[in-house]
Amino acid sequence: MPAPKFITNKPRVIYWFRTDLRLHDSPALRAALDLNPECLYPIWTWDPHYVYHARVGPNRWQYLIDCQNDLSSRITALNPKSRLLVLREGPETILPKLWKEWRISHIVFEKDTDAYGRERDEKIERLAKEAGVKVVSIAGRTLWDSDDVVERNGGKATMTLAQLQTAGKKLGEIARPIPPPETLPNLGELILGFAHTQPIAALDLNASHRSEADKSYETIAGPNGDLGPPTLEELGIRPATTRHRGGETVALEQMNKILADKTYTATFQKPNTAPTAFEPQATTLLSPHHHFGSLSIRQFYWGIVDVVEEFNKSGKGKASVPPTSLIGQLEFRDMYFGAHAKLGYSFSQTIGNPNIRFIPWYLPSVLDDKTGRVISGTYYIDNQEAEVWFQRWKFGRTGFPWIDALMRQLRQEGWIHHLGRHAVASFLTRGGCFVHWERGAEVFEEWLIDHETACNAGNWQWLSCTAFFSQFYRVYSPIAFPKKWDKSGNIVRKYVPELKDYDDKYIYEPWKAPIADQRKWGCMIKDDGSDEFTYPKPMFDFSERREWCLRKMKEAYDVGLHGNDEKVKDGSWRSLFGDELGNKGDVKLMSIGDIDAGDNGAENVVTAVISPGNEDKGTVIGQKRKASKSQGTLDGLVKRIKKS
Ligand SMILES: Cc1cc2nc3c(=O)[nH]c(=O)nc-3n(C[C@H](O)[C@H](O)[C@H](O)COP(=O)(O)OP(=O)(O)OC[C@H]3O[C@@H](n4cnc5c(N)ncnc54)[C@H](O)[C@@H]3O)c2cc1C
Numbered sequence: 001m002p003a004p005k006f007i008t009n010k011p012r013v014i015y016w017f018r019t020d021l022r023l024h025d026s027p028a029l030r031a032a033l034d035l036n037p038e039c040l041y042p043i044w045t046w047d048p049h050y051v052y053h054a055r056v057g058p059n060r061w062q063y064l065i066d067c068q069n070d071l072s073s074r075i076t077a078l079n080p081k082s083r084l085l086v087l088r089e090g091p092e093t094i095l096p097k098l099w100k101e102w103r104i105s106h107i108v109f110e111k112d113t114d115a116y117g118r119e120r121d122e123k124i125e126r127l128a129k130e131a132g133v134k135v136v137s138i139a140g141r142t143l144w145d146s147d148d149v150v151e152r153n154g155g156k157a158t159m160t161l162a163q164l165q166t167a168g169k170k171l172g173e174i175a176r177p178i179p180p181p182e183t184l185p186n187l188g189e190l191i192l193g194f195a196h197t198q199p200i201a202a203l204d205l206n207a208s209h210r211s212e213a214d215k216s217y218e219t220i221a222g223p224n225g226d227l228g229p230p231t232l233e234e235l236g237i238r239p240a241t242t243r244h245r246g247g248e249t250v251a252l253e254q255m256n257k258i259l260a261d262k263t264y265t266a267t268f269q270k271p272n273t274a275p276t277a278f279e280p281q282a283t284t285l286l287s288p289h290h291h292f293g294s295l296s297i298r299q300f301y302w303g304i305v306d307v308v309e310e311f312n313k314s315g316k317g318k319a320s321v322p323p324t325s326l327i328g329q330l331e332f333r334d335m336y337f338g339a340h341a342k343l344g345y346s347f348s349q350t351i352g353n354p355n356i357r358f359i360p361w362y363l364p365s366v367l368d369d370k371t372g373r374v375i376s377g378t379y380y381i382d383n384q385e386a387e388v389w390f391q392r393w394k395f396g397r398t399g400f401p402w403i404d405a406l407m408r409q410l411r412q413e414g415w416i417h418h419l420g421r422h423a424v425a426s427f428l429t430r431g432g433c434f435v436h437w438e439r440g441a442e443v444f445e446e447w448l449i450d451h452e453t454a455c456n457a458g459n460w461q462w463l464s465c466t467a468f469f470s471q472f473y474r475v476y477s478p479i480a481f482p483k484k485w486d487k488s489g490n491i492v493r494k495y496v497p498e499l500k501d502y503d504d505k506y507i508y509e510p511w512k513a514p515i516a517d518q519r520k521w522g523c524m525i526k527d528d529g530s531d532e533f534t535y536p537k538p539m540f541d542f543s544e545r546r547e548w549c550l551r552k553m554k555e556a557y558d559v560g561l562h563g564n565d566e567k568v569k570d571g572s573w574r575s576l577f578g579d580e581l582g583n584k585g586d587v588k589l590m591s592i593g594d595i596d597a598g599d600n601g602a603e604n605v606v607t608a609v610i611s612p613g614n615e616d617k618g619t620v621i622g623q624k625r626k627a628s629k630s631q632g633t634l635d636g637l638v639k640r641i642k643k644s
Pocket residue numbers: 270283284285286287288290291326329330332333336416417418419421422425444448450451452453455456457459460463
């Protein structure tokens with residue numbers, strides 16, 4: 001295709017916002033402005049991949065919309081004739097039309113090393129080449145370009161902090177942040193005279209969060225025809241419940257407040273921050289801003305470095321250092337990005353991943369026969385009891401108040417402290433339920449406002465001792481661990497209000513309270529109901545489960561298989577383990593979407609019958625909406641959870 005003709009010789013630029021919803025310290029935006037364009041279109045493409053195939057609950061949707069509205073206002077503050085343009089169409093179809101219609105010469109964006117992001121961008125680059133449009137893609141999401149990190153790590157995934165730090169040293173000093181632009185070019189004319197391509201209706205992993213049908217693809221420019229950011233109503237998504245708000249303005253305020261507390265910033269040590277603290281929390285809560293790029297990681301990094309230098313000179317004491325310091329936290333983030341950048345899709349799953357130990361967890365994922373990738377939200381229910389434990393864990397009904405408080409905080413607010421994440425992840429996997437870490441990672445994907453594939457998958461691997469960390473005998477107690485931080489259990493009183501009047505002595509172990517006291521404190525510990533006057537008994541004996549899990553972990557470590565071993569892929573691993581797991585049987589269920597996240601949750605349970613003998617290959621021979629087979633105790637549990 002011949003190159004488009006331009007009226008002037010100046011570039012006409014699309015700036016494509018994706019992982020960088022900010023104006024400050026954006027190397028890619030700077031590159032776009034350095035082109036000295038005749039016009040600049042700041043756009044966001046409403047990509048069906050994220051709308052339907054990534055698991056996103058109401059709180060993260062709201063956070064994204066907050067970021068978009070704030071960005072749009074900040075753009076308009078610099079140029080009243082400009083704003084963020086949200087185009088309700090996927091990038092692969094809309095961009096070629098825009099290039100033509102708007103006579104675009106360049107498209108500029110922040111580099112994305114996520115597996116899907118890379119695949120999408122490769123396609124866009126091909127299409128741009130065909131259309132004679134120049135592509136400028138610049139790293140800015142991490143301290144160092146993750147591809148450069150991998151290269152300096154000998155072409156390997158960064159699996160330890162030391163590897164990241166060594167690669168970082170070779171790459172040299174992290175660039176200082178770039179100041180925000182003082183002006184922005186005008187938009188070009190906003191012609192949208194082309195046909196709108198709507199996505200093909202496919203499986204919607206977020207259906208359970210919608211109270212109405214998604215209308216976001218009805219028109220290209222949204223209900224007001226102004227290309228403004230959508231609302232939750234337009235998406236049909238239920239209202240958000242989080243108090244955490246997104247956007248560059250809030251992010252910068254939050255960061256500046258943290259940096260102004262020089263002692264906190266300089267002496268921060270992650271293991272000394274209380275996971276039981278919630279208002280205010282003990283750590284920075286900047287992770288969702290880093291995820292959406294509403295706060296530049298380098299801006300924060302250099303802010304910390306400057307404070308640390310000043311603190312060390314002040315004679316007030318010695319600043320903390322990695323891995324426990326704030327800089328250490330940012331380095332961990334880069335380490336996971338380096339691993340993900342190298343391994344792509346296989347980073348976030350066991351099967352096919354050479355770095356992940358194989359543990360025969362319950363509720364393993366179903367794989368796509370063609371790609372070998374996990375089909376998000378689908379798994380084998382190979383053990384009914386484990387499925388019940390998993391659902392009880394997810395909805396905060398385990399009977400262990402510490403675990404339930406955290407899981408309810410996560411669902412309600414979309415953020416929990418790092419050590420809280422440790423506690424619930426350890427409990428679900430190697431320290432209690434022995435459920436696959438991929439199940440937990442999916443729940444986090446759905447509910448976290450800071451969900452980041454690299455960090456989520458990487459940290460779940462760490463906590464389940466499948467990669468990055470191997471001390472599986474270090475298990476978090478759901479009683480002794482929170483007691484160490486908060487004897488009176490304020491976090492439980494806040495998020496498990498049934499127990500708010502319990503005495504400190506029983507707050508983490510309410511089942512031990514005498515019946516008369518249970519009555520006096522207005523909440524009976526029993527399993528046959530879930531109203532505000534009852535709270536369940538613990539779903540298992542924790543000590544017994546811990547011992548059982550430790551035995552299984554030791555066995556798996558001794559067997560020594562990894563995600564890329566043939567025995568793991570073909571299912572013959574079973575012959576190497578004892579039969580205690582019981583994950584055999586001829587009919588398996590898998591569920592797509594959510595068992596129960598809302599009123600229509602049960603509608604979204606999908607069952608699939610797996611042909612006997614094909615369990616390991618994941619061959620689905622029949623699939624239909626709504627459970628066709630009684631799920632026994634599971635149904636009862638779902639009903640009880642819904643009632644609560
Ligand atoms: C099971 C599990 C799942 C997790 N999933 C995610 C996720 O999806 N997205 C995410 O950003 N973090 C994730 N984390 C890492 C960590 O818990 C959060 O980044 C952190 O709690 C965010 O709170 P904060 O901003 O107050 O962190 P702070 O302690 O204030 O740290 C500052 C920044 O450093 C980064 N950071 C800190 N710890 C980590 C870490 N362990 N790994 C990667 N980056 C880190 C974050 O960007 C954070 O904002 C997960 C941890 C666990 C154990």
